[in-house]
Amino acid sequence: MKKMLLNKAILLAAVCGICFSCVTEPQISGEPKKWHKITLTFDGPESDEMADINPFADYRLDVTFSLGDKSLIVPGYFAADGQAAYTSAKSGNKWRVHFSPNATGEWKYEVSFRKGKDIAISDEEGEGAGYMDGQTGVLLVGKSDKSAPDLRAKGRLTYVGEHYLQFAESGDYFVKMGADAPENMLAYDEIDDTPNVGDRLKKWTDHAQDYNSDADSFLWGPNKEKGKNLLGGINYLHEKGMNVFSFLTFNIDGDDRNVFPHLLKVGLDEYEEFANVKKNPKSWETNVLQDRFDVSKMDQWEQIFSYGEMKGMYLHFKTQENENDQKMDGGDLGRTRKLYYRQLIARYAHHLALNWNIGEEETKTVAQVKEQATYFAQNDPYQSIAVVHTFPNEHEKYYQPLVDEATDVKGFSIQTNKPDFHRVHSVTSKWVKASAASGRKLVVAVDEPGDARHALVPDKDNIDHNNARINALWGTLMAGGAGLEWYFGYQHDHSDLTCESWRSRDAFWDQCKVALDFFTQNELPLTEMVNMNEMTADTTDYVYAKNGDTYLVFIKEPGKIEMELPDIGYNASWLNPKTGEQITIDGQTENEKINLDSPFELDALLYLTK
Structure with missing residues (x-):
């Protein structure tokens, strides 16, 4: 019975165009951790940058990674001998996908490897290319062990509907x-x-x-x-x-x-x-x-x-x-x-x-x-x-x-x-x-x-x-x-x-x-701050503020800052934008109207916060 099943499997592989003896598990490199690059390198058809069947257009490698309701379809590419950065190879049988998981856990993957004229950029299903097509597997992904400045400690930088991108792991907003x-x-x-x-x-x-x-x-x-x-x-x-x-x-x-x-x-x-x-x-x-x-x-x-x-x-x-x-x-x-x-x-x-x-x-x-x-x-x-x-x-x-x-x-x-x-x-x-x-x-x-x-x-x-x-x-x-x-x-x-x-x-x-x-x-409430230059007597000054909470006032040359706040009780400090020198003002504001002289010879930033 076992021999009969094996023969049937070989027959099915031949009908589907699969190189039965060539199907191997992918080589997995990189650390299997959240936010890290995990690379899956497959043994596929031998090809060359100049092959008649164009490896960049006439094959399409995609791998679907899924964890619960999370699913990512990650495109792959022809990688020559898999060591081309070192060998300068132009040919080989290596095909590669880079996966950067956004969660820990047991990620399942399924490989799609198709062939056909310009299939790489087509929405058509295409013909099965054999080798790793249909292959499945599991990646067990743990927590990252990196620390800043390595971005793997902060997670992916994502658009969250604000004027600043946000790191998915740390929650920090990004200023470049x-x-x-x-x-x-x-x-x-x-x-x-x-x-x-x-x-x-x-x-x-x-x-x-x-x-x-x-x-x-x-x-x-x-x-x-x-x-x-x-x-x-x-x-x-x-x-x-x-x-x-x-x-x-x-x-x-x-x-x-x-x-x-x-x-x-x-x-x-x-x-x-x-x-x-x-x-x-x-x-x-x-x-x-x-x-x-x-x-x-x-x-x-x-x-x-x-x-x-x-x-x-x-x-x-x-x-x-x-x-x-x-x-x-x-x-x-x-x-x-x-x-x-x-x-x-x-x-x-x-x-x-x-x-x-x-x-x-x-x-x-x-x-x-x-x-x-x-x-x-x-x-x-x-x-x-x-x-x-x-x-x-x-x-x-x-x-x-x-x-x-x-x-x-x-x-x-x-x-x-x-x-x-x-x-x-x-x-x-x-x-x-x-x-x-x-x-x-x-x-x-x-x-x-x-x-x-x-x-x-x-x-x-x-x-x-x-x-x-x-x-x-x-x-x-x-x-x-x-x-x-x-x-x-x-x-x-x-x-x-x-x-x-x-x-x-x-x-x-x-x-x-x-x-x-x-x-x-300074843990500024960046996503709640807006430009409010009209707040100062000199509208050539810059004001960036969350009203009633945080005010940044930038003056371009020595002088006074005159403005009216909605209330009192703000801590105040100065920053020299050129040198980084900081001066803290004792106490808190006791009046809504402030009139402060800059302590610096050029531009200055006044920082007011509750």
């Missing part, structure tokens, strides 16, 4: 602060097959001194020796108290032209010669395999992002830029764009703190933007937010329609255009208030304060950074903005394209840390 530049951060000479158009390939040598041994397991290359300088840079940002960095993942035909996940039709030398002429934007059409991806390069990117997560970093994925946002499908959500988005989601969506920026300096139509945001909402199992960034003078064109109706866009990435940053506060306040009035609060962050030429200049050009601090840094936070990323102007050393050292703005990161520490360490 860090680097928007260089946009070509991933143009790094130790990442596989990265070209050197314009001699802009980075070495990040200044950050060799910042390398920490806690990054050892995130290195790559055949001897696990590559990546030290860039990982040192990320550690530097962390040591300065910053919590975000951004990067383009596709800049073909753009400003830099060195960063993309796709394979080339030509050699690097030929691509570099062609792409070196910016006004010859034909690289995408003539030099690129638009539906094939570089497995080892994307694996090496993952090493960088994973170290960032461990160091408490929010990952700002800029999926396109102005010059190339029409390149995929003429701006539409077509085959090429869907394949690209699916690779990003399958490989990187598990990270706990990120946003999908639909395009830097957006020029697609509002309808196209909405459709692409919906694609992320429907296919990212972890529901990280999609944001929109556009030119300083086109806010109304894009942001107003996205305020007027409910869409899957959950945030705005603001850019302004004045060298003294004076537009930042008013623009941020406008869209924070407009989205609140619509009944759908959006996460409004300032990701390019200042103008293109100067923006945040190096310390050697302006060690004080007074306008950046007063008008942009505090201007954003006092308007209800969710934080800032700092763009580096193109007229200065270590610009948006040429930066290889975040230390070039070392003094300013200290000023950013003063603000970030204040907003994150």
Whole structure:
């Protein structure tokens, strides 16, 4: 009887196209703990980046993870030999899924592995591809043992209908602060097959001194020796108290032209010669395999992002830029764009703190933007937010329609255009208030304060950074903005394209840390606070308050604060926004009207709380 049953099983496997002898349990790596990346690596069909049956389009690996009423469909991807970050492999039989569970317990999983022309981006059921298709299993997930700044101690950063994202485990609201530049951060000479158009390939040598041994397991290359300088840079940002960095993942035909996940039709030398002429934007059409991806390069990117997560970093994925946002499908959500988005989601969506920026300096139509945001909402199992960034003078064109109706866009990435940053506060306040009035609060962050030429200049050009601090840094936070990323102007050393050292703005990161520490360490009722500049006698002051409870009053220059409170009994203290010096005022307010002199020589913050 046993032999008969076995024969029937083998016959069924043959009918279903299953490689019976090849079906094995997946290799499970990573710690099986809440919020951790748990990787399931399956033995599937042997393939290659250039195989006739396209492994990126003609196979679809999805794994459904379920626990009680929780269920996540997580997309997977072709992983070559499973060690491509180290071996630079282009072929193999490994297929991979990254799962980041949001609860402890016994998670069940079921594998769907289908094949067919463009099945990866199809809603059709498709044909069973054999191997692990239909396989089931169980993962026993325990509690995380990590501590801050590791984001696994805080949980996933989620949109909760407020102007601030919230960590699901700790309940803390997130205020971001860090680097928007260089946009070509991933143009790094130790990442596989990265070209050197314009001699802009980075070495990040200044950050060799910042390398920490806690990054050892995130290195790559055949001897696990590559990546030290860039990982040192990320550690530097962390040591300065910053919590975000951004990067383009596709800049073909753009400003830099060195960063993309796709394979080339030509050699690097030929691509570099062609792409070196910016006004010859034909690289995408003539030099690129638009539906094939570089497995080892994307694996090496993952090493960088994973170290960032461990160091408490929010990952700002800029999926396109102005010059190339029409390149995929003429701006539409077509085959090429869907394949690209699916690779990003399958490989990187598990990270706990990120946003999908639909395009830097957006020029697609509002309808196209909405459709692409919906694609992320429907296919990212972890529901990280999609944001929109556009030119300083086109806010109304894009942001107003996205305020007027409910869409899957959950945030705005603001850019302004004045060298003294004076537009930042008013623009941020406008869209924070407009989205609140619509009944759908959006996460409004300032990701390019200042103008293109100067923006945040190096310390050697302006060690004080007074306008950046007063008008942009505090201007954003006092308007209800969710934080800032700092763009580096193109007229200065270590610009948006040429930066290889975040230390070039070392003094300013200290000023950013003063603000970030204040907003994150004082248990402010952030989701209940609103901009109330009209409360002071001088309406050029900034006021951010929960009326009757907490008041932050920021003055831009030495002088008095005159305002009337609804009652008495407030504790008061001063903060020097430049240095972090704090002065506590004895006693509590005894009158509704207050008239206080600033104790500092420049700007100052008055903190009133019950």
